[in-house]
Amino acid sequence: MDTRYTSIARHRVRGAVRPVAIAIVAIIAALAAAAWLLIVRPYQQQMRLDAGGAPAVSAAAKAPTQAAPANVQAMDVNQLLAEASKALKEQRLLAPAGNNAFEFYLRVLAKQPDNPVATSALRETFPYAASDAEQVVNSRDLNEAQREIELLAKADPTNYTLTILRSKLDAQRKLASQQQQQAQDQEKAAQLAAQRAATEKQEAAKQAEQQQAQLAAEQAKAKQQRLEQQQQAAAQEKAQPVAAPVASAETADAVLLKAANPSYPTAALRAGQAGWVVVGFTVTAEGRTSDVHVVDAQPRHVFDRSAIEAVSRYRFKPAMRDGVAVESTKQQKIEFSTGR
Structure with missing residues (x-):
């Protein structure tokens, strides 16, 4: 066989293969570039949170509340991934509702169930999002915590972290319910105490008023009796002839023959209250008392x-004045003591 012919054939084959190889390499390079731009680069950007670390605080606390894009339903996969990437950069993992990374990724999976970017992002960011949800639970924003836990469950329904979060949420709900019940009980007790105090105050004021009215009536009656007795005595003196003075007639002050122990007021006795009263009165010619009235007292009206x-x-x-019984006035201090 002619070696020249073989060499020429080989050269021709090599010349034909070279364009094909170049075309294949070009296609592979184009695919790699497209993969880098459409998959790897967005994914790396999505994962770059605080220099590769977990968010220090919840997204709801860091990022201001933003309204969800108006055309979310009409977005395609690339647009949803862009919104998710933006939410990750702003640390909006689970909040606000309708405008957070998890919801955008879940919408991507609804349109394209095998999308690698959304699947990987949800898996990698799940621990950080769970931490955000836990902080919301601890802050007792119970409705928001329930929403975020349900959103996590859509991403990974079998993750054990959900069990822990739900247990903590239930505990916070029970604690909030107990505290609310305690606050209601305390408020009710305070209202009852205020009503009781107001009622007691009204009753005490009414009783004091009645006692004062009764005392005033008794004093008025005693004064009237004293005036009548004075008038009767004056009429008797005018009717009787003036007796001749007797040098040996008796003259003396009124002398107490029979005293009476005062009754101790029930309320004062229960309260252990003590005091005294100075009573002024008139001793009639018959040896009885009239015009009995209080001169001073401590405490008053008790x-x-x-x-x-x-x-x-x-x-x-x-x-006695010159052997004749006459009226006289006296005062008597009466002590009240629980130890008597």
């Missing part, structure tokens, strides 16, 4: 009535 009733039962040997 023992007055008991003191007046006691003195009203006193009996005296009347004062």
Whole structure:
């Protein structure tokens, strides 16, 4: 066989293969570039959170609330991935509702179930998103926490972290319910105490008013009796002839023959309250007391009535002037003590 012919054939084959190889390499390079631009680069950007670390605080706390794009339903996969990438950069993993990375990724998977970017992103960011949800639970934003946990469950329904988050959420709900019940009980107790205090105050004021009215009526009655007795005595003196003075006639002050113990007021006795009352009164010519009234007392209006009733039962040997029984005035201090 002619070696020249073989060499020429080989050269021709090589010349034919070279364009094909170049075309294949070009296609592979184009595919690699497209993969880098459409898959790898967006994924790396999505994963670059705080220099590769987990968010320090929840996305709801860091990022301001933003309204979701108006045309989310009409977005294609690439647009949804772009919105998800933007949400990741702004650390909006789970919040706000409708405008967060997880919801955008889930929409991507709804349109393209095998999308590698969305699948990987949800898997890699799940721990960080769960941490955000836990912080929301701890802050007792219970409705928001429930929404975020449900969103996590759509991404990975079998993840054990969901069990922990739900347990913490239930515990916070029970604690919030207990605290709310305690607050209601305390408020109700305070209202009942205020009503009871107001009722007691009204009753005490009414009782004091009644006692004062009764005391005033008794004093007025005693004064009227004293005036009548004075008028009767004046009429008797005018009707009787003036007796000749007797040098040996008796002259003396009224002498107490029979005293009466005052009754201790029930309320003051229960309260252990003590005091005294100075009572002024008139001793009639018959040895009885009239015009019994309070001169001074400490405390006022507590023992007055008991003191007046006691003195009203006193009996005296009347004062004598020149052998004749006459009216006289006296004062008596009555002590009230729980130890008597």
